[in-house]
Amino acid sequence: MAPSAVTPAGIEPASALTAAAVSQKLNGSAPTLRPLDASKLTFSRTTAPMAVPELDDPIIKTSSQGTDHMITCKWTDTSGWEAPELRPYGNLSLAPTASVLHYSTECFEGMKLYRGYDGKLRLFRPDANCMRMLISATRISLPAFDPEQLEILIKQLVAIDGEKWLPKSRPGHFLYLRPAMIGSGAGLGVGAPKEATLFVIAIFMPVIGSSPQGMKLLASRENEVRAWLNGTGYAKIGGNYGPTLMANSEAQSRGYDQILWLYGEDARVTEAGASNFFVVWRTREGKLQMTTAPLGDKIILDGVTRRSILQLSRERLADGTSGLEAIEVVERNFTMGDVAEAISEGRMVEAFAAGTAYFVCPVSEINFKNQALSIPMAGGESGEYAAMIKQWLVNIMYGKEDHEFGIVVEEKNEL
Amino acid sequence: MAPSAVTPAGIEPASALTAAAVSQKLNGSAPTLRPLDASKLTFSRTTAPMAVPELDDPIIKTSSQGTDHMITCKWTDTSGWEAPELRPYGNLSLAPTASVLHYSTECFEGMKLYRGYDGKLRLFRPDANCMRMLISATRISLPAFDPEQLEILIKQLVAIDGEKWLPKSRPGHFLYLRPAMIGSGAGLGVGAPKEATLFVIAIFMPVIGSSPQGMKLLASRENEVRAWLNGTGYAKIGGNYGPTLMANSEAQSRGYDQILWLYGEDARVTEAGASNFFVVWRTREGKLQMTTAPLGDKIILDGVTRRSILQLSRERLADGTSGLEAIEVVERNFTMGDVAEAISEGRMVEAFAAGTAYFVCPVSEINFKNQALSIPMAGGESGEYAAMIKQWLVNIMYGKEDHEFGIVVEEKNEL
Numbered sequence: 001m002a003p004s005a006v007t008p009a010g011i012e013p014a015s016a017l018t019a020a021a022v023s024q025k026l027n028g029s030a031p032t033l034r035p036l037d038a039s040k041l042t043f044s045r046t047t048a049p050m051a052v053p054e055l056d057d058p059i060i061k062t063s064s065q066g067t068d069h070m071i072t073c074k075w076t077d078t079s080g081w082e083a084p085e086l087r088p089y090g091n092l093s094l095a096p097t098a099s100v101l102h103y104s105t106e107c108f109e110g111m112k113l114y115r116g117y118d119g120k121l122r123l124f125r126p127d128a129n130c131m132r133m134l135i136s137a138t139r140i141s142l143p144a145f146d147p148e149q150l151e152i153l154i155k156q157l158v159a160i161d162g163e164k165w166l167p168k169s170r171p172g173h174f175l176y177l178r179p180a181m182i183g184s185g186a187g188l189g190v191g192a193p194k195e196a197t198l199f200v201i202a203i204f205m206p207v208i209g210s211s212p213q214g215m216k217l218l219a220s221r222e223n224e225v226r227a228w229l230n231g232t233g234y235a236k237i238g239g240n241y242g243p244t245l246m247a248n249s250e251a252q253s254r255g256y257d258q259i260l261w262l263y264g265e266d267a268r269v270t271e272a273g274a275s276n277f278f279v280v281w282r283t284r285e286g287k288l289q290m291t292t293a294p295l296g297d298k299i300i301l302d303g304v305t306r307r308s309i310l311q312l313s314r315e316r317l318a319d320g321t322s323g324l325e326a327i328e329v330v331e332r333n334f335t336m337g338d339v340a341e342a343i344s345e346g347r348m349v350e351a352f353a354a355g356t357a358y359f360v361c362p363v364s365e366i367n368f369k370n371q372a373l374s375i376p377m378a379g380g381e382s383g384e385y386a387a388m389i390k391q392w393l394v395n396i397m398y399g400k401e402d403h404e405f406g407i408v409v410e411e412k413n414e415l
Numbered sequence: 416m417a418p419s420a421v422t423p424a425g426i427e428p429a430s431a432l433t434a435a436a437v438s439q440k441l442n443g444s445a446p447t448l449r450p451l452d453a454s455k456l457t458f459s460r461t462t463a464p465m466a467v468p469e470l471d472d473p474i475i476k477t478s479s480q481g482t483d484h485m486i487t488c489k490w491t492d493t494s495g496w497e498a499p500e501l502r503p504y505g506n507l508s509l510a511p512t513a514s515v516l517h518y519s520t521e522c523f524e525g526m527k528l529y530r531g532y533d534g535k536l537r538l539f540r541p542d543a544n545c546m547r548m549l550i551s552a553t554r555i556s557l558p559a560f561d562p563e564q565l566e567i568l569i570k571q572l573v574a575i576d577g578e579k580w581l582p583k584s585r586p587g588h589f590l591y592l593r594p595a596m597i598g599s600g601a602g603l604g605v606g607a608p609k610e611a612t613l614f615v616i617a618i619f620m621p622v623i624g625s626s627p628q629g630m631k632l633l634a635s636r637e638n639e640v641r642a643w644l645n646g647t648g649y650a651k652i653g654g655n656y657g658p659t660l661m662a663n664s665e666a667q668s669r670g671y672d673q674i675l676w677l678y679g680e681d682a683r684v685t686e687a688g689a690s691n692f693f694v695v696w697r698t699r700e701g702k703l704q705m706t707t708a709p710l711g712d713k714i715i716l717d718g719v720t721r722r723s724i725l726q727l728s729r730e731r732l733a734d735g736t737s738g739l740e741a742i743e744v745v746e747r748n749f750t751m752g753d754v755a756e757a758i759s760e761g762r763m764v765e766a767f768a769a770g771t772a773y774f775v776c777p778v779s780e781i782n783f784k785n786q787a788l789s790i791p792m793a794g795g796e797s798g799e800y801a802a803m804i805k806q807w808l809v810n811i812m813y814g815k816e817d818h819e820f821g822i823v824v825e826e827k828n829e830l
Contacts, residue, residue, distance in 0.1 A: 062604075063512065064602040064603070070511060090511075092508070093507070093508055094506055096614055097479050097481070101595060102593070102653055103653050103656035103660070104658075105660070106517065108517050138661075140657050141657070141661050178511075180511075182516050183657075186479035187479040190659075190660070190663070190688075191660060191663065192660050192661075192664050205603065222645070223645045224645060228643040230639060231640055232658045237657065238518050239519045239653065239654025242518045242598075242652065242654055243519075243554070243555065244605075245520070245605070246555075248605070273605075274605055357605075
């Protein structure tokens with residue numbers, strides 16, 4: 001039976017999560033609740049400013065060193081959003097019955113703040129992250145918000161902390177930004193959270209995934225699955241991550257960097273660790289293609305880096321003017337069988353993972369059913385397409401190329 | 416290819432989570448780490464004792480009122496388990512980078528403490544909950560522990576708080592116990608938690624699910640799924656709950672109590688809300704059967720109430736001596752098609768949901784593909800089998816029947 005027959009006419013199942021459903025949630029159900037309003041931000045400067053770690057400080061490897069301040073904002077189902085606060089970085093106090101601790105009512109975003117070679121601070125497509133966070137929040141029954149207001153709050157935090165924590169003396173470096181929302185109210189009932197807390201923190205994070213040997217991936221086995229049809233793979237919610245850690249630990253103990261997540265009996269290739277996955281290969285007809293899994297099944301994350309790579313590659317690699325052979329960019333399902341065949345027939349050109357944390361990361365090997373499949377890396381540390389794409393993104397992020405993806409943030413180290 | 420060919424010989428994939436894998440995790444990897452040791456429990460009595468709510472206090476409906484004390488115990492990957500603490504009930508302080516807030520590194524148990532009509536306090540099969548918590552913790556990359564030590568800690572908490580918070584003047588009442596474990600260490604890296612916190616709280620919870628009209632279930636639609644083959648449906652981890660809240664809210668807004676979770680193209684019946692689901696029906700050959708979904712696919716939770724109902728029914732309903740017609744107890748997959756046919760052919764006898772929170776809850780209606788299917792309730796508020804089973808359990812829980820499932824807890828209101 002068609003889904004339309006299952007639901008009363010005119011009611012879109014909330015799980016469809018179309019733009020319309022999000023918009024309905026945003027505007028429809030509770031018009032009397034206060035919306036998220038960045039203009040109401042209150043400021044309370046820390047009285048115990050921390051020291052900025054040196055670039056070789058081991059604390060950076062722990063991904064736990066924040067900056068002096070954070071943004072927090074509370075929501076209740078009776079009043080809506082309170083005034084957001086910029087306040088000293090510090091612990092959150094949660095009732096032991098808080099929803100997030102039991103039912104995984106949590107979602108997040110991963111972004112970076114870049115210190116440009118021109119001295120400016122930039123974000124990369126923050127609008128895309130804020131929109132995705134709204135989709136994730138809606139999926140996990142956390143409250144909706146205007147994504148533009150979240151973007152303003154993020155900019156406020158980095159405007160205040162950027163100068164000290166990502167100084168002009170560190171061009172080419174970044175801080176990791178983590179907007180997150182959690183079900184923070186007390187109460188063990190299994191139901192949509194009655195209270196939520198949005199927070200934004202800026203964290204030191206090591207450069208990861210850029211080994212000169214390339215990334216080695218362990219393909220998931222038949223008894224392992226990350227996401228599934230009609231599930232939540234497309235949303236950036238905690239429940240997509242915790243269950244993958246066991247396979248991940250096992251991969252690392254066997255000398256691999258990440259799991260390559262396969263799906264279904266035909267072993268469709270979906271994601272690499274917490275990144276999207278791309279192959280560059282030649283069809284049997286001799287056509288050069290860059291291929292990544294499609295979004296339609298909602299199994300993979302709609303990565304901002306993924307989306308940007310697709311757009312830039314379509315713009316810049318279609319006609320051969322880049323200096324590299326022209327390439328066709330394709331979003332479609334493909335299987336480990338396809339990958340193995342392309343390798344054995346000499347048609348695999350390169351492969352790479354792409355995401356905010358791992359950035360653009362060449363892949364040199366995939367272990368599939370206990371066989372090591374080698375991926376070419378153009379004889380060096382990266383395939384040529386991955387290297388070119390990475391350079392485009394670096395140029396945009398660090399101000400070497402003026403591009404609409406790179407958003408300059410004004411700094412104002414005064415409250 | 417068989418799974419054994421995918422993994423090096425002799426290495427069981429951790430995801431198989433057999434008893435052997437759990438045991439290996441418990442004993443194998445880090446023998447120098449301190450084990451969880453209930454005998455090291457420290458006591459610090461509250462200096463601000465709270466008032467016990469009256470039975471009609473609206474706070475009970477919020478499932479947020481704890482007792483005076485809680486158990487907490489910290490684990491680190493460098494030292495293992497610290498000494499557990501019995502300490503005043505209160506908030507947990509977590510770094511905003513804590514693993515549990517982002518990656519859903521969390522698991523829990525649901526149990527009840529019963530005040531018997533004989534004046535004694537009892538737990539119901541606490542060993543089963545503690546063993547399942549170990550399985551859940553292992554699956555979500557939280558540390559292992561000896562489940563017997565957790566059981567001792569739970570008993571210590573209720574021994575101290577039971578007399579005041581579930582007084583002898585309230586026979587037939589219960590407190591809800593929630594053991595839980597979370598990834599509590601600071602650090603945003605996507606990896607197994609380096610620090611964890613185990614805690615146990617006792618909470619007032621309303622009696623739910625016992626409407627005289629019976630429970631009304633909305634069958635999940637084709638675009639909704641709770642758990643999947645080779646996924647985590649069998650583990651009591653947060654990530655199995657948050658994603659279901661959206662469908663649940665929609666069900667409630669349409670007048671249903673819970674979602675009946677179906678699985679696969681053949682619409683297999685799995686769980687009702689966060690409970691297991693049973694039908695009592697007659698085969699076309701005239702045999703009376705009680706049927707519930709099997710555990711083999713690891714899609715459903717291995718419920719303690721489920722397991723107990725199966726065992727008691729096999730012991731007491733097989734030969735007709737119960738006063739009700741003899742019944743065969745069957746764990747097998749069945750579909751909504753089977754259910755609809757049995758109803759239309761007059762072979763459905765009754766159906767009920769069963770779990771710790773909802774207890775034994777007769778089902779009167781299932782909405783499947785927008786058709787309301789009525790389930791008989793023996794002309795009253797419950798089918799006869801559900802009523803009898805419920806009474807058996809009540810008798811064991813509240814001390815009217817001496818049975819190995821009912822574990823008496825000694826009370827000692829002194830530290």
